[in-house]
Amino acid sequence: MPTLTLEQAHDLVAAALVRCGTAPVAADSTARALVGAEADGLKGHGLSRVPAYAAQVRTGKVVGEALVAMTRPRPGLLAVDAAHGFAYPALDAAVAHLPGIARAQGIAAAGIRRSHHCGGAGRPVEALAEQGLVAILFANTPAAMAPWGGARAVLGTNPIAFAAPLAGRPPIVVDLSLSKVARGAIVGARQRGEAIPEDWALDAEGRPTTDPDRALAGTMLPLGDAKGIALALMVEILAAGLVGAHFAGEAASFLDAAGDPPGTGQLILALDANAFAGDAVERFGVLAGSIEEQEGARLPGSRRLALRARARMEGLTISDALLAEIAAA
Amino acid sequence: MPTLTLEQAHDLVAAALVRCGTAPVAADSTARALVGAEADGLKGHGLSRVPAYAAQVRTGKVVGEALVAMTRPRPGLLAVDAAHGFAYPALDAAVAHLPGIARAQGIAAAGIRRSHHCGGAGRPVEALAEQGLVAILFANTPAAMAPWGGARAVLGTNPIAFAAPLAGRPPIVVDLSLSKVARGAIVGARQRGEAIPEDWALDAEGRPTTDPDRALAGTMLPLGDAKGIALALMVEILAAGLVGAHFAGEAASFLDAAGDPPGTGQLILALDANAFAGDAVERFGVLAGSIEEQEGARLPGSRRLALRARARMEGLTISDALLAEIAAA
Numbered sequence: 001m002p003t004l005t006l007e008q009a010h011d012l013v014a015a016a017l018v019r020c021g022t023a024p025v026a027a028d029s030t031a032r033a034l035v036g037a038e039a040d041g042l043k044g045h046g047l048s049r050v051p052a053y054a055a056q057v058r059t060g061k062v063v064g065e066a067l068v069a070m071t072r073p074r075p076g077l078l079a080v081d082a083a084h085g086f087a088y089p090a091l092d093a094a095v096a097h098l099p100g101i102a103r104a105q106g107i108a109a110a111g112i113r114r115s116h117h118c119g120g121a122g123r124p125v126e127a128l129a130e131q132g133l134v135a136i137l138f139a140n141t142p143a144a145m146a147p148w149g150g151a152r153a154v155l156g157t158n159p160i161a162f163a164a165p166l167a168g169r170p171p172i173v174v175d176l177s178l179s180k181v182a183r184g185a186i187v188g189a190r191q192r193g194e195a196i197p198e199d200w201a202l203d204a205e206g207r208p209t210t211d212p213d214r215a216l217a218g219t220m221l222p223l224g225d226a227k228g229i230a231l232a233l234m235v236e237i238l239a240a241g242l243v244g245a246h247f248a249g250e251a252a253s254f255l256d257a258a259g260d261p262p263g264t265g266q267l268i269l270a271l272d273a274n275a276f277a278g279d280a281v282e283r284f285g286v287l288a289g290s291i292e293e294q295e296g297a298r299l300p301g302s303r304r305l306a307l308r309a310r311a312r313m314e315g316l317t318i319s320d321a322l323l324a325e326i327a328a329a
Numbered sequence: 330m331p332t333l334t335l336e337q338a339h340d341l342v343a344a345a346l347v348r349c350g351t352a353p354v355a356a357d358s359t360a361r362a363l364v365g366a367e368a369d370g371l372k373g374h375g376l377s378r379v380p381a382y383a384a385q386v387r388t389g390k391v392v393g394e395a396l397v398a399m400t401r402p403r404p405g406l407l408a409v410d411a412a413h414g415f416a417y418p419a420l421d422a423a424v425a426h427l428p429g430i431a432r433a434q435g436i437a438a439a440g441i442r443r444s445h446h447c448g449g450a451g452r453p454v455e456a457l458a459e460q461g462l463v464a465i466l467f468a469n470t471p472a473a474m475a476p477w478g479g480a481r482a483v484l485g486t487n488p489i490a491f492a493a494p495l496a497g498r499p500p501i502v503v504d505l506s507l508s509k510v511a512r513g514a515i516v517g518a519r520q521r522g523e524a525i526p527e528d529w530a531l532d533a534e535g536r537p538t539t540d541p542d543r544a545l546a547g548t549m550l551p552l553g554d555a556k557g558i559a560l561a562l563m564v565e566i567l568a569a570g571l572v573g574a575h576f577a578g579e580a581a582s583f584l585d586a587a588g589d590p591p592g593t594g595q596l597i598l599a600l601d602a603n604a605f606a607g608d609a610v611e612r613f614g615v616l617a618g619s620i621e622e623q624e625g626a627r628l629p630g631s632r633r634l635a636l637r638a639r640a641r642m643e644g645l646t647i648s649d650a651l652l653a654e655i656a657a658a
Contacts, residue, residue: 073604074433074604075433076405076437077436104403104404105404105405105406105436106402106404106406106438107405107434107436107438107598108405108436109435113605113606134571136563146623147620149625150623150624150625151623151625152619152623154619160560160563164570172566174559174560174562176559176560180553223553223556224509224552224553224557227505227552230503230629231505233503233616233629234465234489234491237463237491237501238463241493241612241613241616242600242602242606243605244605244606244608244612247615247616247619269436269598271571272403275403276408276440276442277442277571279573280571280573283570284566284570287562287565287566287570287576290481291476291479291483294476294478294479294481294483296478296480296535297476297477297478297479298478300559
């Protein structure tokens with residue numbers, strides 16, 4: 001399997017997206033995010049997405065020439081219209097403008113509407129934490145989970161990401177989706193002809209199932225049962241209802257070129273880390289230390305940093321098939 | 330068992346707290362919160378707390394005469410010093426001041442330090458949602474959960490509460506703690522001489538246990554495994570590190586009169602619901618409808634509303650033993 005440097009991978013992806021009709025600045029932003037996720041070991045948000053992304057630009061499900069537009073409806077708010085382009089240029093714009101607003105106001109929120117797949121959700125909050133902010137991202141995704149006790153999917157797997165700065169070292173980064181497992185885990189079980197555990201998914205009638213086909217026709221189960229679904233509802237309200245984006249049940253898939261633009265949303269909250277307490281960042285380090293000193297425990301995000309460092313040294317290994325697909329896009 | 334009206338219960342609790350040395354205004358605030366939780370069916374945050382609260386005022390672990398002090402370190406931030414009194418007067422102050430700030434700024438945050446048990450965490454966010462705000466509360470609590478893979482508790486059960494307004498009806502309210510079950514469930518199993526499921530708690534060496542005694546000497550397990558612990562870390566950073574409060578591992582128990590004031594913290598975020606999108610509250614109703622129309626599903630918080638309505642009609646039934654304890658306080 002071929003190995004590419006991160007720069008080579010970036011240029012390959014950006015060129016493929018430009019050939020399909022993506023504006024160069026949006027292609028650059030998208031390529032940086034996908035290569036970053038791949039380097040961090042988040043393969044579901046990495047290079048594997050390029051063929052589907054390219055197909056969506058070709059059909060107009062993603063608007064390749066979309067221009068991000070921003071307004072400030074209130075002093076603490078940044079409203080970002082992703083204009084049915086990729087999410088990454090809108091996320092980058094939010095990350096560029098939030099630090100100034102958050103430092104002045106103490107807290108700021110960016111609401112992104114008419115957006116798309118946000119990719120690795122830890123990336124924007126990590127970038128904010130590197131600038132001394134505590135940041136939270138909520139994103140909604142196409143329908144995957146039913147309300148607790150119900151059978152029809154009206155909520156996404158709805159990631160929550162969080163980052164906080166540490167002195168003299170990379171931020172703490174939490175990044176999780178609210179489904180028990182990723183949909184890819186069920187797809188994998190189907191490919192291997194295996195049953196799935198019965199707490200992963202429900203069939204289309206809302207009954208637990210161990211059959212991957214029935215699960216894929218049904219709904220994903222949340223982490224933590226009813227509590228996880230309640231959190232997914234919170235994310236749906238924050239990331240979609242509040243910012244003026246489509247709800248999960250109104251959004252076409254991120255994975256294929258059929259249908260209208262998904263129009264999902266993201267909400268990013270940013271707080272100046274030291275505005276309440278001058279020693280807050282130091283104190284985050286005390287808490288981090290109380291975790292790291294325990295045998296067998298580690299800070300969230302630490303595995304990702306190790307993989308990233310290795311990818312910078314050794315490059316990314318890509319399958320011949322994916323490389324050919326990207327080159328042909 | 331005697332039945333009291335909500336007003337009788339309030340006056341009984343407030344009088345008991347005043348007799349122990351609580352300032353009348355703080356006693357009133359605390360009594361309203363405890364009676365409200367009891368009426369909502371949240372008995373763990375209700376009248377059962379009065380004897381322990383009274384004992385803490387008597388020893389000075391809770392400062393009965395504490396005066397809440399507020400500052401505005403930035404235009405979007407309200408810093409609240411609970412001064413080692415009960416949390417409720419500080420929470421009430423935050424709820425009183427946040428709407429004006431959030432409407433002007435679009436988003437506002439109240440950070441409460443030197444605080445105590447926040448009780449039913451849905452109460453403050455529900456009050457904010459009734460005024461047209463979307464609100465989130467994060468609170469830390471004394472140490473109960475270990476980092477994933479570790480054995481020593483450095484995180485609390487750390488509730489997250491969320492509320493969003495609906496047009497012409499009570500708000501959606503989410504209120505959950507991040508442990509799999511409440512500690513009270515393990516205490517109950519011990520009293521009945523029963524084993525507990527092995528995914529509720531770890532013993533003091535970090536091993537799963539079905540023995541309630543070993544569990545109570547060990548740590549609580551989170552909902553959703555490593556993801557739940559990552560969320561608890563997020564809450565610990567937001568509710569304690571950011572606002573200048575004690576971490577879980579530094580906080581004495583809320584349940585007895587031994588030790589220093591816990592000094593835990595709360596962070597409340599409030600957003601003007603219609604500032605990004607003028608029809609956001611209407612849209613929340615669309616999402617609520619897509620849940621309620623499914624057989625077997627219901628909105629989070631709906632059970633609580635039904636219990637509250639019943640308590641208003643029928644009053645609260647209290648055991649003779651608890652009534653005697655409160656009267657004797």
